[in-house]
Amino acid sequence: MPDPELSPVQSSLPVAASHFGTYVLADAAHARDIKAATDGPPPVVPSLPVPPPVDVPAAEVRTPSAELRRILRGPSGLGTASLYVTRREEPLPTPLPTLTPTAPPTEGNPIPGLYHHPVPEPDPVRVEEVSRRIKAWALDEVDLYPEDWEDQFDGFSVGRYMVACHPDAPTVDHLMLATRLMVAENAVDDCYCEDHGGSPVGLGQRLLLAHTALDPLHTTEEYQPQWAESLHSDAPRRAYRSAMEYFLQEASPSQADRFRHDMARLHMGYLAEAAWAQEDHVPEVWEYLAMRQFNNFRPCPTITDTVGGYELPADLHAQPAMQRVIALAGNATTIVNDLYSYTKELASPGRHLNLPVVIAEREDLSDREAYLKAVEVHNDLMRRFEAEAAALAAACPVPSVQRFLRGVAAWVDGNHYWHQTNTYRYSLPDFW
Numbered sequence: 425m426p427d428p429e430l431s432p433v434q435s436s437l438p439v440a441a442s443h444f445g446t447y448v449l450a451d452a453a454h455a456r457d458i459k460a461a462t463d464g465p466p467p468v469v470p471s472l473p474v475p476p477p478v479d480v481p482a483a484e485v486r487t488p489s490a491e492l493r494r495i496l497r498g499p500s501g502l503g504t505a506s507l508y509v510t511r512r513e514e515p516l517p518t519p520l521p522t523l524t525p526t527a528p529p530t531e532g533n534p535i536p537g538l539y540h541h542p543v544p545e546p547d548p549v550r551v552e553e554v555s556r557r558i559k560a561w562a563l564d565e566v567d568l569y570p571e572d573w574e575d576q577f578d579g580f581s582v583g584r585y586m587v588a589c590h591p592d593a594p595t596v597d598h599l600m601l602a603t604r605l606m607v608a609e610n611a612v613d614d615c616y617c618e619d620h621g622g623s624p625v626g627l628g629q630r631l632l633l634a635h636t637a638l639d640p641l642h643t644t645e646e647y648q649p650q651w652a653e654s655l656h657s658d659a660p661r662r663a664y665r666s667a668m669e670y671f672l673q674e675a676s677p678s679q680a681d682r683f684r685h686d687m688a689r690l691h692m693g694y695l696a697e698a699a700w701a702q703e704d705h706v707p708e709v710w711e712y713l714a715m716r717q718f719n720n721f722r723p724c725p726t727i728t729d730t731v732g733g734y735e736l737p738a739d740l741h742a743q744p745a746m747q748r749v750i751a752l753a754g755n756a757t758t759i760v761n762d763l764y765s766y767t768k769e770l771a772s773p774g775r776h777l778n779l780p781v782v783i784a785e786r787e788d789l790s791d792r793e794a795y796l797k798a799v800e801v802h803n804d805l806m807r808r809f810e811a812e813a814a815a816l817a818a819a820c821p822v823p824s825v826q827r828f829l830r831g832v833a834a835w836v837d838g839n840h841y842w843h844q845t846n847t848y849r850y851s852l853p854d855f856w
């Protein structure tokens with residue numbers, strides 16, 4: 425059994441979850457096949473310390489339903505044995521290597537009082553290679569940005585982001601799947617919704633047509649070519665189309681469909697945000713949180729299995745307990761963005777909604793009080809995420825479930841790391 429004391433701390437799912445997760449991540453590390461050119465120190469594999477106390481009411485920690493137990497057993501009865509042949513191989517336990525991060529620490533301070541887990545510095549060899557490849561893709565394959573946006577592209581540090589969020593990716597090719605999608609998603613947000621020519625006006629049609637780069641149009645011979653041509657007509661669509669094409673080479677049909685569903689959720693969230701912006705309307709806090717559950721990082725952690733080179737089966741992904749864990753994780757990661765991007769958004773033209781701004785307005789609090797309350801909302805979401813993930817991990821000892829939960833937790837931690845250290849993009853308010 426691997427010794428959790430020996431490996432770097434990254435997250436804190438409680439012990440039941442951690443042991444299963446440690447086994448399967450160790451297997452991934454063992455099985456990885458990194459090309460010689462990108463070989464460096466092995467990827468950092470999260471281990472798990474003893475968890476902090478969790479204050480979620482016991483009634484909210486769910487137990488597996490009869491339906492979940494049925495799915496875990498799998499199909500049974502005459503003639504079903506052959507069904508198992510098509511299952512993807514599940515990760516098996518092997519010893520966990522001891523890893524030593526070699527990159528120098530980066531700058532940036534965490535928000536005081538924000539509940540988070542520090543991560544080891546992402547492998548600098550991988551960061552460099554992903555950064556090199558993503559720039560080549562952006563420039564040579566999808567013609568993503570004009571020359572004068574180069575500083576912003578570099579300042580986004582997407583290579584560091586994705587290496588931090590996917591410590592169990594077996595190869596740089598796998599990391600590139602996530603990196604291209606992350607860049608494409610941000611291109612759509614910047615160019616359609618926000619500060620690079622975006623506007624709420626006409627957003628619905630732009631998003632819908634871009635969505636067909638992920639979820640293709642099936643139409644008649646007459647109209648098909650015009651649609652195919654449209655996918656090359658602007659940078660967001662070129663980026664979505666190409667990133668999805670790569671993703672489909674690795675993802676199973678149900679992983680691809682999961683991703684499309686999450687992207688449809690995201691686009692719906694953009695539309696609600698745009699509708700409020702158009703009317704300069706400040707929603708109730710709960711309404712804002714509902715919008716932000718859709719305008720959310722969710723499509724990023726939910727590809728953790730594809731990026732890790734394994735599959736969480738669709739019927740386990742669809743379980744209500746798993747859906748709740750995913751939603752809580754997505755919400756915590758997205759409120760992290762609201763907190764770290766607060767000063768950037770205050771400085772942008774017009775009123776940009778984020779959780780502190782909405783709390784201040786709707787609950788008649790000072791900017792500082794509202795910000796500190798938003799930190800508490802984040803912390804509550806994080807603790808709920810961890811409690812529910814731990815309960816699910818304990819209830820569902822299936823390697824792919826354990827590994828997926830660990831992958832989501834690693835994404836949450838890596839996302840915090842990136843926001844904290846991206847001082848090109850974000851700075852903290854002076855509230856302490």
Ligand SMILES: CC(C)=CCC/C(C)=C(\C)COP(=O)(O)OP(=O)(O)O
Binds near residue numbers: 609610613719762765
């Ligand atoms: C990568 C991805 C799926 C992003 C979707 C939604 C999104 C852009 C965020 C959750 C980030 O929020 P925001 O638009 O506020 O980003 P910045 O604060 O401008 O970094």
Ligand SMILES: [Mg+2]
Binds near residue numbers: 769
């Ligand atoms: Mg923001």
